Amino acid sequence: MKRRAFLQAATVGAASSAIAAPAIAQSNPEIRWRLTSAFPKSLDTLFGGGETLAKLVSEATDGKFQIQPFAPGEIVGAPQALDAIAGGTVEMGHTCSYYYVGKDPTFAIGTTLPFGLNSRQTNAWLYHGGGNALLNEFYAKHNVYALPAGNTGVQMGGWFRKEIKTVQDLQGLKMRIAGLAGQIMGKLGVVPQQIAGGDLYPSLERGTIDAAEWVAPYDDEKLGLNKVAPYYYYPGFWEGGPAIHFYINLQKWNELPKTYQAALQAAAGYVNVDTQAKYDARNPAALRSLIGAGAQLRPFSQEIMDAAYKAANEVYDETSAKNADFKKLYDSYKAFRGEEYLWFQVAEYAFDTFMIRARARG
Template sequence: MKRRQFLQAATVGAASTAVAAPAIAQSMPELKWRLQSGFPKSLDTIYGAAEVIAKYVSEATDGKFQIQPFASGEIVGTPQVADAVGNGTIEMGHTCSYYYFGKDPTFSLGTAAPFGFNARQQNAWLYHGGGNDLLNEFYAKHNLYGMPAGNTGVQMGGWFRKEIKTVQDLQGLKIRIAGIAGMVLAKLGAVPQQIPGGDIYPSLERGTIDAAEWVGPYDDEKLGFSKVAPYYYYPGFWEGGPSIHLFINNAKWKELPKAYQAILTTAAGYANNDMLAKYDARNPAALRRLLGAGTQLRPFSQDIMEAAFKATNEVYDEVSAKNADFKKAIDSIKAFRNEEYLWFQVAEYAYDTFMVRARARG
């Protein structure tokens, strides 16, 4: 190659490198974000999802996008997480949407609708039934962008200091419960209390409350509820497959490079599946330990379930009449739920029913 041609080629190559380098640098900026969890570190599965997200985002970006998780209360309390993310105090929160029910009942439906979905159906609605887009239309009004980043599976009905055999036994019962489920139980005569996880045990111990629901055997054992309330009821009909959300400040989300948005979405999706798998793996042994230590397992009676189902639909109608965002979301949930159970009764229910009976036969 002649000297002039070589120099021309070298100049072109250098120019293209000069253009490409800033473009790459722009798409992979160095960021340090704070993520406030709604849960204490002692609950390693539900809090641990925040650590999982931070780990995979860091590894996927060669450490350029750093997310530092904080446990509940380390920056703000759990009841303040949504506001703190929305106003930019922190960039992200990992929490239950229904904790912010007091701001708008529609927040409840981001976590779970009483007598709504199981975990698989919840994910189907969010990912492929328009649920996540519908919720984000609502969240945007609070400067939030949300995505599913955890699921506990169907939860337990909670710990009770006395037996609950009939609807009448719920009269005046003070129970720790979050979201729209509290409105349902209030219709049945209970007195709902919204208490953070860390305050449940002392409230039960002192008799300030008569009952409390949290998640399931693995977490409930850690929190020691069996020591102060002997009766463990199931199922938690208000949380058939509740999502834990990753909330991101909406303005910050829009500023993120597309590559970072994709990485964050993927990390949250992994955390969503990982949390459910961990609970499914850990709950059986925890339940055995609780029962071995004297916990008395009880199902809610058919009478209570039917009354709660009726009360739930009344609540949905009442709130929908006043709140267009809620109506839009609950109508979508009901329609998708009905289609899902058309399929699940054929496949999952038939299979699971046979296997449960086969297990009982030994």
């Protein structure tokens, strides 16, 4: 089935099959929205998600519902996106919930928690574990409604100017890492820094920071960080399955005709799948390229992983004790994670482990 036909079917629905399509199109209003993205245009996989959504919604509504994406700074900066959407400056945005933990740490759960769910488990929780309903209950307090809109899969642990083998090696290390992950690494002696992606290269080159995490090989290669910080660590345990969302002003969402809401939901669902598919397809070649250019691939030691895991649970317990919204979402998230890994260890882990070993044997 062609994508356009699928989306049109999704927006019209079976109950409306007896009504002629042209009559529906004529009855729907012309709507123009602006979408502020948190991602620069150079990150084509992420910024491109907003462009894809706009194209699909337009096709599904015969051009009646138009959405125009804007890069950060063209209307507001990425940190101001939530306020701009909630306040009606723009109708919607494409962003990560954990960018706004300064307002409330509960926002972190909308994207991911360190040692949290992987991307498939995240989608299962969001769509069928009550996750997105709980998130939208929380987001409503901030006048936004959210639709899942992409995932990067497990990210890398970042670029380091020197080797990191023990927890002692982290003491005083200045690292670009934000949100709850920054708090957790801070417990291990790291000095977290919040720096925009475009400033990472010069900051590492000058020694202003000692390390920086970004995304994964496909995006990291574009920044050239391997030229100024040769050690490339994995895994990014603070982002095992980070979800991206389309935030929509709550009043604007409620005012939309049901067919337009369905068009947005269907298009966001396509973007949600398509974003990670692009990363999974492009990361292998980018990793080979980085290693070929001299990047030194290193795993985090078991000592560091264990210490970070302990610190993460301390942060979650401390935050739950003083924030009811966080506790409500975290309790759901944690219980779901336990059930998912019961299943994944039986099937996914066993299969992947065999295939990885088989590949190594040639």
